[in-house]
Amino acid sequence: MGFVLLRIVVILVLGFSSPVMAGVQQSLQSMIDGAKEGEIIQPPAGVYKEAIKITKPIVLDGRGKVTIDAGGKGTVINIVSDGVTVKGMRIIGSGDQHNDIDAGVHIKGNYNVIKDNVISECLFGVDLEQASNNIVRRNKISSKADTGLGIKGDAIRLWYSFKNRIENNYIRNSRDFVIWYSNDNRIANNDIANGRYGLHFMYAKYNLVENNSISKNAVGIFLMYSDGVVVRNNRLFQAQGNAGVGIGLKESSSVKILNNKILYNSRGISLDLSPFDPDTTNEIYGNEISFNNIGMSFLSDWKGNVIKGNKFKSNILPVTVSSFASAKRNIWEGNYWGGYEGFDLDKDGIGDTPFTLKIYSDRLWLDKPGAAFFQGTAVLSLLDFLERLAPFTSPLIMLVDKKPRMNEQFVAVVPEVNSIDRNQGNEQTKRIDPFGLTKD
16 A cells, blocks of 8 residues: 555656646746757647747747747747747737837847747837847748737837848738848848838948838838948839838938839839938939839939939839929939930930930929829820920929930949948858758
8 A cells, every 4th residue: 555655656746847747738938947058949839828038048949830929918039148049939929018119039149040930919020139140030020910000019120239130031010120220230032011111220330131022111111310221132112102212311321222123102212311421422223213103302402322224214203302403413324214205326225315304394293282183194294295395484404314225124334332341241250050050
């Protein structure tokens, strides 16, 4: 009898010390707390209703079978460490407090990897705070579905964070993707749609933005007080509404906008006091700026932009200035203009006479917002034709391109991108990655 009782006691003790106790799942936090540095944790498939904190370099691999649900309170995964990898997880149910930045994943550390996760029903998606040399790759991110766009959180947020790589993420129905006070980051190959700002930079220098698809947001890419940013090979389309802009610059200098497709926006490119620093230029080369209400708009008669080798096609107005002023103080050269009516007798591909953009009454809807109701109609077209036929006012010469392209099929020569050198560290920096998991 005593032996039987002893066996029962041993079984109970062993049972309560095992990972699964009488059918009760062990918590993720206890697995993490019990792991050694560098250990790979692959939790059993299932739903873990908890929030977790990671304070040591480990790999948390959900293999696509693990859901972690914080139950609508706080941040789901809080990383305060270097060298952590979180992958293959479904991350849901953050809190809804903007002051606390309730997020799917919060990172305050370096050399961490967040990849191949689905982050949904989280106010903010991935929040990097004073975090450098991290990778955020191939995640699907959306904010809370039951809130309006203005009070959703940001899909990805960088705050004082440097040399991070944000790549191949699929982002839908979040408010913004913000890069604030954060330099030398690479943002590439992301698909961003149905938000407010596709990418919003503020006081953020020397970032590289390339090969992204940014669509159906209120604004595609907006740079505020952000110098030395390279924006190249992106596709920006359907930023519509009164504030719709494909690419916007405010007081930003030494920016390179190269080989982008900027299509079907209210305004393709918008420039506000840019470049701002004296003796600097912004270089706008090789872009297709087509099917927009306005191809390029300037807030005022400003200078310092070099606009070469771009294609302006089928915009209602190719270029405007908000006040009744011209954009002649910028350099316009070798662009294709859909409305050019010149000839090329020497067959060199360049028009024999300059392209001169004159603004007549067709800009009435810019000066008198109420007239926008008639924008693109036969009424304004007829008025414009009559004024060109027998001008009763002097037209405004908006710009002169002395070397207009005759054919829209050409290869633009774009400048060297020297500022990208500051981003090369993202490719070469030695990482805390003992298992080689950051390569894919």
